[in-house]
Amino acid sequence: xxxxxFPETTSPSNKFNLSTAELKEIAKKLRRHVITMIATAGSGHxxxxxxxxxxxxxxxxRVLRHDPKDPQWSERDRFILSKGHAAPILYAALAEAGYxxxxxxxxxxxxxxxxxxxxxxxxxxxxxxxxxxxGIGLSFAIGVALAARLDSKTYRTYALLGDGECEEGQTxxxxxxxxxxxxxxxxxxxxxxxxxxSGWTCDIMNLEPLIRKWQAFGWHVxxxxxxxxxxxxxxxPRAERTKGKPTxxxxxxxxxxxxxxxxxxxxxxxxxxxxxxxxxxxKELE
Amino acid sequence: MAEASTREIYGKTLVELGRQxxxxxxxxxxxxxxxxxxxxxxxxPQRFFDCGLQEQNMIGIAAxxxxxxxxxxxxxxxxxxxxxxFDQLRLCISQPNxxxxxxxxxxxxxxxxxxxxxxxxxxxALCCALxxxxxxxxxxxxxxxxxxxxxxSVYGPFYIRLSRPKTPIVYxxxxxxxxxxxxxxxQGKDATIIATGIMVAKALEAADTLARQNIDCRVLNIHTLxxxxxAAIVRAASETGAIxxxxxxxxxxxxxxxxxxIVAKDKPVPMEFVNLGDRYAQSGTSExxxxxxxxxxxxxxxxxxxxxxxx
Numbered sequence: 001x002x003x004x005x006f007p008e009t010t011s012p013s014n015k016f017n018l019s020t021a022e023l024k025e026i027a028k029k030l031r032r033h034v035i036t037m038i039a040t041a042g043s044g045h046x047x048x049x050x051x052x053x054x055x056x057x058x059x060x061x062r063v064l065r066h067d068p069k070d071p072q073w074s075e076r077d078r079f080i081l082s083k084g085h086a087a088p089i090l091y092a093a094l095a096e097a098g099y100x101x102x103x104x105x106x107x108x109x110x111x112x113x114x115x116x117x118x119x120x121x122x123x124x125x126x127x128x129x130x131x132x133x134x135g136i137g138l139s140f141a142i143g144v145a146l147a148a149r150l151d152s153k154t155y156r157t158y159a160l161l162g163d164g165e166c167e168e169g170q171t172x173x174x175x176x177x178x179x180x181x182x183x184x185x186x187x188x189x190x191x192x193x194x195x196x197x198s199g200w201t202c203d204i205m206n207l208e209p210l211i212r213k214w215q216a217f218g219w220h221v222x223x224x225x226x227x228x229x230x231x232x233x234x235x236x237p238r239a240e241r242t243k244g245k246p247t248x249x250x251x252x253x254x255x256x257x258x259x260x261x262x263x264x265x266x267x268x269x270x271x272x273x274x275x276x277x278x279x280x281x282x283k284e285l286e
Numbered sequence: 287m288a289e290a291s292t293r294e295i296y297g298k299t300l301v302e303l304g305r306q307x308x309x310x311x312x313x314x315x316x317x318x319x320x321x322x323x324x325x326x327x328x329x330x331p332q333r334f335f336d337c338g339l340q341e342q343n344m345i346g347i348a349a350x351x352x353x354x355x356x357x358x359x360x361x362x363x364x365x366x367x368x369x370x371x372f373d374q375l376r377l378c379i380s381q382p383n384x385x386x387x388x389x390x391x392x393x394x395x396x397x398x399x400x401x402x403x404x405x406x407x408x409x410x411a412l413c414c415a416l417x418x419x420x421x422x423x424x425x426x427x428x429x430x431x432x433x434x435x436x437x438x439s440v441y442g443p444f445y446i447r448l449s450r451p452k453t454p455i456v457y458x459x460x461x462x463x464x465x466x467x468x469x470x471x472x473q474g475k476d477a478t479i480i481a482t483g484i485m486v487a488k489a490l491e492a493a494d495t496l497a498r499q500n501i502d503c504r505v506l507n508i509h510t511l512x513x514x515x516x517a518a519i520v521r522a523a524s525e526t527g528a529i530x531x532x533x534x535x536x537x538x539x540x541x542x543x544x545x546x547x548i549v550a551k552d553k554p555v556p557m558e559f560v561n562l563g564d565r566y567a568q569s570g571t572s573e574x575x576x577x578x579x580x581x582x583x584x585x586x587x588x589x590x591x592x593x594x595x596x597x
Contacts, residue, residue: 080350121353121382128353130382133373139343140378143350143358146335150311150356170374173343181335 013065016097020229026096027057031258032285033092033105039278041109044117047268048162049089051193051226051253058232059158060093068098071125077155078144080129082137083162083191084118085270090127091115099126135168137161138188142178145186156240160189164196167205172217178246179218187239188219188248191226193255197269211250219248226251259284287454287487290427293391296448297322299434300359304330310438311351315341315362320450321391323361345371345386349378352385357438363397364390364406364447372412379443380416386444387437388413393423393447394534395562395579396484396572406447407562411539413445414512420465421512423447425486426456429509432463440465447483451572454487456507466510468518474504477590478522478529482508482541485532485560491583496590503590511541516548523553528593532560532586534576556596558589 018026031053038044060066064077081090088108095102100114107113114123118132129140141159148155165171178186192210194201201207214221220242224231232251239247255269256262259281262273273281304310304326312334318324327334337344341362348360360367367390368375379386395405413421420442424430430448437444456471471486472493481489486507493503504526506518523529529549531542542559549557560581567579576582 129350130377133377136342136346136374136378139346139374140350140353142343143347143352144354145350146347147351147354147356150333151354170340170342170346173340174346177337177340177343177347180338 014062015067016061018061020233023057023061023229026061027054028258028285030057030089030092030096032282033095034088035259035273035278035281035285037088037092037105037108038272039275040106041272043109043272044088045085045270046262046273047195047255047265048083048086048191048193050257050259050262051255052083052086052160052191053089053257054227054229055160055189055191055232055251056089056093058229060097062233063236064158065155068126071099075153075155078128078141078157080137080141080144080157080159081119081131082159083134083165084131087115087117087119090119091124094124094126100124134162134165135170138171138174138178141186141188142174142181142183145183146181148185157186158189159186160191163190163192163194163201163207163210166190166207166210175214175217175219182244183246184243186246187236188246190248190250191253192250193253195255195264195266195269199266214248214250218245220245221248221250223250224252226253227257287456289452289454291450291452292424292427292430292448293320293322293450295427295431296389296391296434297325299431300326301329303435303438304333307357307438308333309355309357311335311356311358313337313344313348313358313360315339315344315366317362320363321361323359341366342371342374345374346378348386349382349384353382357385357387359387359389361389361391363392363404364409365392365404368406368409368412368445375416380418383418383442385441387446388444389434389446389448391448392450394449394483395567395575395581396534397450398572398575399569401569402566405567407534407536407566408539409447410511410533410535410541414539414544416443419443419445419512420510421445422465422510423483424509425483425507426453428455428457428459428461429463432461433509436463436465449484453484456487456490463509466513466515468515469507469509471505471507472503474502475526476502476528477594478504478506478526479532479586479590480506480508480519480522480529480541480545481532482511483534485534485581488581488583489532489586492586492590495583495587501590501594508541511544514544514548516552519545519548520552523549523555527597528556528590530558530560530586530589530593532581534581535561537561537563556593558593560586560589
C-alpha cells in the first residue's frame with residue numbers, strides 16, 4: 001500500500017495556525033495569566049491549569065477550527081473542559097484568542113464576573129460546558145459528538161479530563177458508551193499530572209494501568225508527553241485518522257508545570273500563590 | 287371510571303411529536319419496554335439512544351445533545367433518574383438551563399410489588415429544588431399526553447412524573463392543558479382538596495362522598511408543581527377557608543410543603559395533609575399499598591372533616 005503523507009496537523013482551518021516556537025511563547029503567556037488571575041482572585045487551582053497549559057495552547061492556536069468572533073459558529077470544533085477547576089487556563093486561552101478582552105481575566109471569581117470559579121457555559125463566550133462536579137464532561141461530549149453525527153456535521157469534539165477525574169465511575173460509563181456508539185469524531189485527553197487534591201493519584205486511588213484500561217474499553221490510545229508540542233501536535237491527526245472508535249490521548253504532564261515551586265507540589269492543587277510567590281512565579285515564566 | 291396508564295400514552299405521544307419535529311431525540315437507560323419509549327425507538331431508530339444501565343451518563347449525554355440544539359427526552363424509572371442522577375440534573379441541566387425533558391415513569395408507591403428501592407417518593411422535593419426546572423405530575427393519561435406536548439413546545443428543563451399502573455381517566459377527550467395553571471375539577475365552598483397525580487381521582491371520589499354528608503368540597507388539580515399557581519391556591523384559601531393537600535409523596539418538600547408556604551404567607555387557613563409522612567412503604571399491590579399507607583379517598587375525606595372542624 002502506498003504511504004500517504006499526513007500533515008503535522010489536520011486543522012488548516014485553525015485561523016492562528018501558530019508555529020511550535022510561537023505556541024511555546026503563548027503557553028508561557030497563558031501560564032503567566034493563570035498565576036496573575038489566581039493571585040488576584042486570592043483563590044483557585046493553579047496546579048491543574050499549569051499542567052494543561054500546553055495541551056490547551058495547542059488546541060486553541062493550532063488545532064481547533066473555531067472563530068473567536070462567532071463563539072456559537074455551528075461548524076466550530078467543540079472543546080469541553082471536564083476538569084472544571086482548570087477554568088483559569090481555559091479563560092486565559094479564550095481571552096488571548098479574542099473571545100473577550102484580556103483585561104477581563106482580572107475579574108476571575110469576583111462578583112458579577114463572567115469568569116466564574118468553575119466554568120459556566122451560560123456566561124463565558126467560548127465555554128461549551130458548565131463544569132465543576134467531576135466525571136461528567138465525557139458524557140456531555142458524547143452528546144455533542146452524537147449531535148454532529150445526527151446533523152451530518154464535520155466538527156470534532158474534544159474533552160479534557162483530569163487523571164484524578166478518572167476515579168469517577170461516570171467517566172467509565174462514558175468510556176463504555178463512546179466506544180459503543182463508535183464515536184470516532186470524539187477525542188478525549190487525560191491530563192495525567194499524577195496528583196489530585198490530597199496527594200499522588202497512585203496512593204489515593206491507583207489508576208494504572210491506565211492505557212490498558214482505555215484500550216479494554218474499546219478506545220484507540222495515544223500516550224504522549226503532554227508538554228512536548230511535537231508529540232501533542234502529532235497526536236491529533238492520528239486521532240482524526242482513526243475510524244470506528246474514539247481516541248484518548250494520555251498526556252503525561254507535571255502538575256504546576258513551569259513554576260519550580262509548584263511542580264509536583266500538591267499544596268498548589270487548590271491554593272492561590274501569595275503576592276511574593278506570584279512574583280517569583282512570573283519571573284520564572286518570563 | 288375508564289383507566290389507562292400514563293406511561294403508555296407517553297410512548298404514543300413521543301411518536302406523534304417525533305413525526306412533527308425531527309429535532310426530538312429520545313434517550314433511555316435499558317428500560318424502554320417499561321417507559322414505552324420503545325415505540326419511538328421502533329419508528330425513529332436514528333433518533334433513539336439506549337444508554338444502557340448508565341443513568342448518570344444518560345443525563346450528561348442529554349445535556350450535550352441539548353447544548354447542540356436538540357430537544358431531548360430522557361426516560362427511565364423515577365428513582366434512578368432523580369435520586370441517582372441528582373448531581374447531573376443539577377450541574378448539566380438545571381444550572382445551564384438546557385432543553386432536556388426528564389420524563390420518569392414508576393413514580394410513587396403505586397409502583398407496587400418491586401418494593402421500596404423502586405418507589406420514588408422523594409422525587410418531587412428533589413426536582414422542585416432545581417431552580418430552572420418545570421415539574422409536572424399529570425392526573426391521568428389525557429393530561430400526561432398534554433404535558434408531554436407542552437414540554438416539547440416550551441424551552442427549558444422539565445421533570446414529568448408518570449405512573450406504572452393504569453389509573454382512572456379524570457378528563458374528557460379534548461381537555462385543554464395550560465402549563466402552570468391549576469384546574470378546578472369541581473367547585474365547592476366548604477373546603478378545597480388540592481391534589482396531584484393519581485390522588486386527583488381519589489380527591490374527586492372523596493368530594494362525592496363528602497357531598498352526601500353536606501360538605502361541599504372544591505377539588506383543585508395542581509398538575510404543575512413548579513411554577514406553582516399561587517393565585518388559585520390563595521383563591522381556594524379565601525373562598526373555602528380550609529385546605530387539604532393530597533399527594534403520593536413524602537410529607538416534606540412536595541406539593542403539601544409548597545402549598546403550605548403560599549397559604550402561610552398570603553391567606554392562613556386550617557390545613558391538613560394526606561401523604562406518606564416520613565417513611566418508606568413496602569412490597570404489595572398498588573391498591574394495598576395506597577390503602578395501608580393512608581392514600582385513599584377515605585383518608586382525604588377524614589382530613590377534610592378535620593380541617594373544616596378547625597375553621
